[in-house]
Amino acid sequence: MTRFDAVIIGAGPAGATTALALARAGWSVALIEKVPFPRKKVCGEFMSATNAALFADLGIEAAIHAETGPEIRRVAIFAGTGTITAPMPQHAGKRSGWGVAVARERLDDLLVQNAVQAGATLLMPWRATALAPDGTDFICTIMDGAETKEIRAPVAVIAHGSWERGDLPTQNMRPHRPSDLLAFKARFRDAALASDLMPLIVFPGGYGGMVNSSGKTLSLTCCIRRDMLQDVRRRHQGSAADAVLAHIGAHCRGAREVLREAVLEAPPLAAGPIAPGIRPRYAQGFFRVGNLAGEAHPIVAEGISMAMQSGWLLARLLTSRTEVGQGRDLDAIGALYAKRWRQAFAPRIHAASLFAHLAMQPVAPALLGPVLTRFPAMLTLAARLSGKTRLDAFRDG
Ligand SMILES: Cc1cc2nc3c(=O)[nH]c(=O)nc-3n(C[C@H](O)[C@H](O)[C@H](O)COP(=O)(O)OP(=O)(O)OC[C@H]3O[C@@H](n4cnc5c(N)ncnc54)[C@H](O)[C@@H]3O)c2cc1C
Structure with missing residues (x-):
């Protein structure tokens, strides 16, 4: 079959959730992914409790909980020699609770498998190379090596993320800049982090986070400015990731202590530059979900949830306002989706931008410690502002 009700490019959390929700509603869906799953991903792996209603709606609550690490009930900042801990605010929805961390290779695979079980057609590993209108349909060209196929659908959803170059116009990235943020991830075993704690790490030129993820490992992820990375590599030997880990250890006592006895599980991963900001959610007839629509600085650990x-928001709007297989009123749905998206996610993106810029000020390690020691409730407030407690825009979505 090469004609579907919807074609979705990219099977990360955004694309797979859209595919799952549409397939559950009876749509025929083609889900295109260029990399064979399971695959690792640069990501801190924390997932907010605000996703509980989504998991229940999609019937994957139990499957997700079987994969996750411990509940994260406390948040912290490790800055310079300071360590400040505060309660994580609790999600206030019907299914109240705390966030958890889950290995990305497991989460992404689980979502994709559920989408397939719900009836979605998975084309993996196939890379989307073009997407063009053709009458009331869109034609998506996909390639695997020398083989090419065309997939046709009246609804096209782009979910390929925001960090990779590619053939699609939405994958053309801007030239490198010294202020670009490059991302790294390392997994450790035998780390000494309390199981319910998620510290933010502040260090010169960047920020990061640590959390106990599924499989009893600690996931450390961070972002560092390109110009700082060049400087750090002149001072520390080894790969870029080795140099960044040494830089964090040299400037952040809390991280150093957590990792004192820790053993790296596998070579670290790198990605980026990341592209925080808000982008069009619907343009030229294409819907965009996930990082492509908008991206928060990872300092708030909200990207998977967003x-x-x-994806869930878009699928709910599409299925409640179009007949299966019909591409009617897409512009109206696109406008509504863009509006609801902004209500739901813009506050998190703005808060994340503010926190990231504060954390990357050269004086941050010296200032944050004394201020937050006196007012640790500010940490809880920051977690609240970053979207850990409410999901208002979905009430009648
Ligand atoms: C350092 C760091 C730490 C982070 N920590 C957290 C955290 O703790 N919690 C959190 O919630 N978020 C975190 N994030 C953010 C989170 O990782 C992203 O927001 C999330 O992965 C976005 O999901 P997505 O589905 O939009 O895109 P992606 O996860 O990037 O998925 C896109 C998919 O599309 C595929 N693809 C790309 N191009 C094509 C193509 N042409 N054809 C077919 N397939 C294609 C890719 O292979 C990929 O599988 C972090 C990010 C960074 C950088």
Whole structure:
């Protein structure tokens, strides 16, 4: 079959959730992914409790909980020699609770498998190379090596993320800049982090986070400015990731202590530059979900949630306002989706931008410690502002 009700490019949390929700509603869906799953991903792996309603709606609550690490009930900042801990605010929805962390290779695979079980057709590993209108349909060209196929659908959803170059116009990235943020991830075993704690790490030129993920490992992820990375590599030997880990250890006592006895599980991963900001959610007839629609600085650890929630939001709008297989009123749905998206996610993106810029000020390690020691409730407030407690825009979505 090469004609579907919807074609979705990219099977990360955004694309897979959209595919799952559409397939559950009876749509025929083609889900295109260029990399064979399971695959690792640069990501801190924390998932907010605000996703509980989404998991229940999609019937994957139990499957997700079987994969996750412990509940994260406390948040912290490790800055310079300071360590400040505060309660994580609790999600206030019907299914209240705390966030958890889950290995990305497991989460992404689980979402995709559920989409397939719900009836979605998975084309993996196939890379989308073009997407063009053709009458009331769109034609998506996909390639695997020398083989090419065309997939036709009246609804096209782009979910390929925001960090990779590619053939699609939405994958053309801007030239490198010294202020670009490059991302790294390392998984450790035998780390000494309390199981319910998620510290933010602040260090010169960047920020990061640590959390106990599924499989009893600690996931450390961070972003560092390109110009700082060049400087750090002159001072520390080894790969870029080795140099960044040494830089964090040299400037952040809390991280150093957590990792004192820790053993790297596998070579670290790198990605980026990341592209925080808000982009068009609907343009030229294409819907965009996940990081492509908008991306928060990872300092707030909300990207997975925003990816899944944006896919769920779009699927709910599409299925409640179009007949299966019909591409009617797409512009109206696109406008509504863009509006709801902004209500749901813009506050998190703005808060994340503010926190990231504060954390990357040269004086941050010296200032944050004394201020937050006196007012640790500010940490809880920051977690609240970053979207850990409410999901208002989905009430009647
Ligand atoms: C350092 C760091 C730490 C982070 N920590 C957290 C955290 O703790 N919690 C959190 O919630 N978020 C975190 N994030 C953010 C989170 O990782 C992203 O927001 C999330 O992965 C976005 O999901 P997505 O589905 O939009 O895109 P992606 O996860 O990037 O998925 C896109 C998919 O599309 C595929 N693809 C790309 N191009 C094509 C093509 N042409 N054809 C077919 N397939 C294609 C890719 O292979 C990929 O599988 C972090 C990010 C960074 C950088």
